[in-house]
Amino acid sequence: MKTVKILLLGFGVIGRGFAKVLLEKSEYIKKKHDVELRVVGIGEHNGCLVDEKGIDLKAALELREKGKWIDSLPQWKKMSAKDMIKSIPADLAVEVVPSDIKTGEPGVGLLEAALSKGLHVVSSDKCAIANKFSDLMVLARKQNKWLLFEASAGGGMPLMNLVRECIQADEIRSMEGILNGTTNYILTKMSRGGMDLETALREAQELGYAEADPTYDVEGIDAAAKAVILANDIMGMSKKFSDVKVTGIRGITKEAVQLAKKNGYVIKLIAEIKDNKLSVGPKIIPENHPLNIESNLNAVMFKTDIGKDIVIIGRGAGGRETQSAIFSDVLRICKDLQS
Amino acid sequence: MKTVKILLLGFGVIGRGFAKVLLEKSEYIKKKHDVELRVVGIGEHNGCLVDEKGIDLKAALELREKGKWIDSLPQWKKMSAKDMIKSIPADLAVEVVPSDIKTGEPGVGLLEAALSKGLHVVSSDKCAIANKFSDLMVLARKQNKWLLFEASAGGGMPLMNLVRECIQADEIRSMEGILNGTTNYILTKMSRGGMDLETALREAQELGYAEADPTYDVEGIDAAAKAVILANDIMGMSKKFSDVKVTGIRGITKEAVQLAKKNGYVIKLIAEIKDNKLSVGPKIIPENHPLNIESNLNAVMFKTDIGKDIVIIGRGAGGRETQSAIFSDVLRICKDLQS
Numbered sequence: 001m002k003t004v005k006i007l008l009l010g011f012g013v014i015g016r017g018f019a020k021v022l023l024e025k026s027e028y029i030k031k032k033h034d035v036e037l038r039v040v041g042i043g044e045h046n047g048c049l050v051d052e053k054g055i056d057l058k059a060a061l062e063l064r065e066k067g068k069w070i071d072s073l074p075q076w077k078k079m080s081a082k083d084m085i086k087s088i089p090a091d092l093a094v095e096v097v098p099s100d101i102k103t104g105e106p107g108v109g110l111l112e113a114a115l116s117k118g119l120h121v122v123s124s125d126k127c128a129i130a131n132k133f134s135d136l137m138v139l140a141r142k143q144n145k146w147l148l149f150e151a152s153a154g155g156g157m158p159l160m161n162l163v164r165e166c167i168q169a170d171e172i173r174s175m176e177g178i179l180n181g182t183t184n185y186i187l188t189k190m191s192r193g194g195m196d197l198e199t200a201l202r203e204a205q206e207l208g209y210a211e212a213d214p215t216y217d218v219e220g221i222d223a224a225a226k227a228v229i230l231a232n233d234i235m236g237m238s239k240k241f242s243d244v245k246v247t248g249i250r251g252i253t254k255e256a257v258q259l260a261k262k263n264g265y266v267i268k269l270i271a272e273i274k275d276n277k278l279s280v281g282p283k284i285i286p287e288n289h290p291l292n293i294e295s296n297l298n299a300v301m302f303k304t305d306i307g308k309d310i311v312i313i314g315r316g317a318g319g320r321e322t323q324s325a326i327f328s329d330v331l332r333i334c335k336d337l338q339s
Numbered sequence: 340m341k342t343v344k345i346l347l348l349g350f351g352v353i354g355r356g357f358a359k360v361l362l363e364k365s366e367y368i369k370k371k372h373d374v375e376l377r378v379v380g381i382g383e384h385n386g387c388l389v390d391e392k393g394i395d396l397k398a399a400l401e402l403r404e405k406g407k408w409i410d411s412l413p414q415w416k417k418m419s420a421k422d423m424i425k426s427i428p429a430d431l432a433v434e435v436v437p438s439d440i441k442t443g444e445p446g447v448g449l450l451e452a453a454l455s456k457g458l459h460v461v462s463s464d465k466c467a468i469a470n471k472f473s474d475l476m477v478l479a480r481k482q483n484k485w486l487l488f489e490a491s492a493g494g495g496m497p498l499m500n501l502v503r504e505c506i507q508a509d510e511i512r513s514m515e516g517i518l519n520g521t522t523n524y525i526l527t528k529m530s531r532g533g534m535d536l537e538t539a540l541r542e543a544q545e546l547g548y549a550e551a552d553p554t555y556d557v558e559g560i561d562a563a564a565k566a567v568i569l570a571n572d573i574m575g576m577s578k579k580f581s582d583v584k585v586t587g588i589r590g591i592t593k594e595a596v597q598l599a600k601k602n603g604y605v606i607k608l609i610a611e612i613k614d615n616k617l618s619v620g621p622k623i624i625p626e627n628h629p630l631n632i633e634s635n636l637n638a639v640m641f642k643t644d645i646g647k648d649i650v651i652i653g654r655g656a657g658g659r660e661t662q663s664a665i666f667s668d669v670l671r672i673c674k675d676l677q678s
Contacts, residue, residue, distance in 0.1 A: 021645060025508060033507065156646035158505035165504035166497035168372065169364060169666035192627075288531075290636075290652050294627050306360060307495035307663030313629050313650035324646030327508035 001034050004334050005052075005090040007041040007119070009081055009110050014096035014124050014151070015042070016064060017319035018326060019057040025327075035334045041088045043081030043110075044070065050088055051075045081106075085113045092333060094326060095123040096151075101216060101225060101241075104131030115139045115147065120337075122329040124151035124322060130225040130241055133232045146336070148329035149233075153226035154179060154298050156321030157314030160233050161328055163302070170304035172235055174274035177300030178291060179226040181316040182210045182217035183249050183269040185296040190257040191266050192294070197252060209296050219248035220269060220280040227271040227278050230300075239278055247281035260284055266292050340373050343673050344391075344429040346380040346458070348420055348449050353435040353463050353490070354381070355403060356658035357665060358396040364666075374673045380427045382420030382449070383409065389427055390414045420445075424452045431672060433665060434462040435490075440555060440564060440580075443470030454478045454486065459676075461668040463490035463661060469564040469580055472571045485675070487668035488572075492565035493518060493637050495660030496653030499572050500667055502641070509643035511574055513613035516639030517630060518565040520655040521549045521556035522588050522608045524635040529596040530605050531633070536591060548635050558587035559608060559619040566610040566617050569639075578617055586620035599623055605631050 008015055022037055030036055039057060042049040049055055049070055060070045070076065077084075085093065093114035099107035107128025114121050116139070123129060129136065129149045140147035150161050154177075163172060178184050182204055189200035201218070204210040216222045224244040231237040249269055260267050268291060270283040285291055290311045293299045298316030303309055315321035347354055361376055369375055378396060381388040388394055388409055399409045409415065416423075424432065432453035438446035446467025453460050455478070462468060468475065468488045479486035489500050493516075502511060517523050521543055528539035540557070543549040555561045563583040570576040588608055599606050607630060609622040624630055629650045632638045637655030642648055654660035 021508070025645075028510065029508060157649060158501065161505040162497065162501060165671075166500040166667055167663055168670040169360070169368060170663050171367065288631075288633050290632060292627075293629060297629075304663065306364075306666070307660050308654050308657075309652075310496060310663075311650075311652035313648075313652070315647050318647075321646050324506055324509050324643065324649075327645070328505055331507040332504075 001030060001036055002334070002337060003036045003038055004092055004337060005038050005040045007043065007085060007088065007090045007093045007114070008039050009043045009093055009095040010097040011042050011044050011060070011064065011070065012096070012098060013319040014322055016061060017323050018094060018096065019061055021320065021323040021327065023057050029331070033331055033334060035331070037330065040090055041084050042070070043084050047071055047076055047078045048081060048084040049073060049075050050077050050084060052088065081110055082113045085110070085117050085119070090119055091337060092120045092122065092330065094330065095121060095125055097125055099125050099127040101127045101221060104128040108132045108136070111136055111147070112139060115143050115145055118143060118145065120146040120333045122326055122333065123147070123149040124326060126152040126225045126229060130228045133229065134238055146333045148332065149229065150329050151322045151325035153229045154300065154314065155316040155318060156324040157298055157300070157312055157316060158325065158328065159230060159300055159312065161332070162312060163234050167304060167307055167310065170306045173303045173305060174272070175230060175234065175300060175302055176270055176272040176274070176291065178268055178293065178298050179223040179271045179316065180217055180269060181296030181298055182214065184293070184298070185209050187249065187252070187257070187267055187269065188294045190252070190254055191261050194254065194258065196254040197249070218250060220246045223269060223271045223280045227273060227280060231273045231278055235273060237276065243278055245279040245281070249282055252282055268292065340369060340375055341673070341676060342375045342377055343431055343676060344377050344379045346382065346424060346427065346429045346432045346453070347378050347435070348382040348432055349435040350381050350383050350399070350403065350409065351435070351437060352658040353661055355400060356662050357433060357435065358400055360659065360662040360666065362396050368670070372670055372673060374670070376669065379429055380423050381409070382423050386410055386415055386417050387420060387423040388412055388414050389416050389423060391427070420449055421452045424449070424456050424458070429458055430676060431459045431461065431669065433669065434460060434464055436464055438464050438466040440466045440560060443467040447471045447475070450475055450486070451478060454482050454484055457482060457484065459485040459672045461665055461672065462486070462488040463665060465491040465564045465568060469567045472568065473577055485672045487671065488568065489668050490661045490664035492568045493639065493653065494655040494657060495663040496637055496639070496651055496655065497664065497667065498569060498639055498651065500671070501651060502573050506643060506646055506649065509645045512642045512644060513611070514569060514573065514639060514641055515609055515611040515613070515630065517607055517632065517637050518562040518610045518655065519556055519608060520635030520637055521553065523632070523637070524548050526588065526591070526596070526606055526608065527633045529591070529593055530600050533593065533597065535593040536588065557589060559585045562608060562610045562619045566612060566619060570612045570617055574612060576615065582617055584618040584620070588621055591621055607631065
């Protein structure tokens with residue numbers, strides 16, 4: 001059995017989700033994939049937990065579940081995550097930091113450090129990837145390392161891996177989809193529940209689907225960042241965030257939603273990648289359209305030259321659901337590593 | 340660039356679709372996947388077309404499009420497909436014969452011959468695979484060869500490849516889906532169009548969605564064969580066709596469909612794989628359920644332990660759409676072949 005040494009960069013919701021799923025499924029993964037995934041370092045903003053024999057993930061999780069930091073553990077080192085990347089031998093970095101949408105930092109710096117050190121990288125960090133897609137891909141290619149980021153767009157729903165591994169002969173002509181669960185929840189509540197936007201948003205916040213500051217969701221910015229990633233990765237474009245024509249859902253009234261409904265339509269926040277153009281904005285679609293999915297689900301429709309329309313629907317976010325994508329990327333890389 | 344020599348077993352709708360897509364996309368495939376796919380033999384029921392330098396697919400297609408057989412071509416040999424498998428050097432067989440649902444023949448014999456000869460195999464032949472799943476998998480493993488059959492269930496929609504390549508850490512708890520496009524078309528017309536079953540069936544036949552003898556579709560047998568394949572391949576079961584509890588849609592009246600509709604429901608022919616049991620039968624689902632897809636589309640919902648609900652919707656059949664799955668399998672195998 002091969003052992004793959006992992007540096008986990010970030011120990012927030014996604015980072016802890018990774019540790020939890022690894023604890024739960026390491027035996028399954030050993031048996032099915034003949035690989036031991038061993039976390040040898042966890043990078044936090046104020047220091048790192050380092051153990052080349054494998055971090056005690058259970059202890060780290062228990063501390064954090066009690067609201068405590070992990071700096072009381074004996075393996076804690078007052079070093080930066082970048083220094084950990086440079087000094088601790090590993091095969092793969094899992095970067096799950098929430099970066100700034102305007103700069104992509106601190107994620108970009110961590111991704112560059114990991115690739116430069118010769119690590120393969122898996123990332124869920126849409127802000128870093130969307131900001132520096134081309135530079136990071138060039139660096140990964142130069143280093144001959146994998147840089148995979150299925151979790152950065154569409155959470156638990158396979159999109160980039162689906163195209164790369166399952167429809168390899170197809171050319172993707174266009175993509176459209178619902179890439180933000182918060183706004184989909186709001187629009188569903190406005191359509192089915194007859195709520196106005198503010199009430200639906202408050203409900204989404206109470207359920208933890210929306211942040212206290214929901215600007216990035218409601219204004220379409222989150223969906224636009226994901227559209228950039230998908231356009232570049234799946235359709236070979238070189239788009240930036242500023243290339244996306246973005247309209248949010250602030251202007252959608254209860255009356256507009258109800259009028260659409262009366263006529264057999266729904267309003268959805270649709271990201272579209274077509275004819276070398278990217279847009280995110282509210283669109284009216286028939287209620288029997290495959291993209292008319294409810295609650296906080298995400299969905300994407302690929303139009304291809306052979307298989308025609310292929311739609312995938314799944315959970316676009318969630319500390320646990322997102323691990324489906326992260327582990328998928330990790331195991332894809334493990335397949336290529338020597339024992 | 341590596342050259343992969345292919346024996347194409349069958350030159351019906353799917354076999355000709357393979358030849359057409361290969362003609363159209365061979366340059367794209369060379370460029371993207373660094374592999375030349377070369378058909379060196381086409382097996383028909385009355386003889387074979389053989390050319391180790393590569394069959395002239397265009398000439399063969401042109402003859403057949405004119406309704407003629409390909410036995411007038413100079414490369415025609417009066418040999419059986421099995422003899423061709425034994426005597427013509429190749430890497431991979433693409434078996435696209437329509438076999439008998441009760442015996443799986445002639446597909447089973449061809450698949451056994453190809454694997455025994457040491458060829459990798461891609462098949463769209465649901466009757467052969469469903470009939471002899473375990474025996475064929477044992478033979479493939481013994482020979483250390485790939486036997487892939489994405490096209491045998493769900494046509495252009497990735498299912499087995501999706502689970503194998505894109506959600507590798509997830510355990511699939513259950514699956515349910517619409518695996519037969521003909522009955523979905525009929526039920527859609529009964530719900531949206533207010534038709535009775537016989538009228539909707541006639542329309543499906545006129546459009547070429549249903550065979551002259553629609554028994555296998557309408558009685559749920561086609562869906563049951565696909566459910567056997569998915570249960571065995573994706574969930575590691577050892578089911579046979581006789582293990583599936585099958586009910587068709589013959590008994591569904593226009594009134595029942597309309598009553599469901601009035602209450603916000605639709606009736607769909609659902610295949611379910613759950614708790615080690617397989618069933619195919621009409622079910623009532625809410626109209627906002629992700630499996631409420633229309634026309635002749637297929638859809639499958641996977642329930643997994645990490646990613647939760649993942650739904651995929653696509654074209655379940657079609658001479659062209661199915662090639663998306665066949666070529667995906669072929670290219671997966673090519674990745675593993677030495678140049």
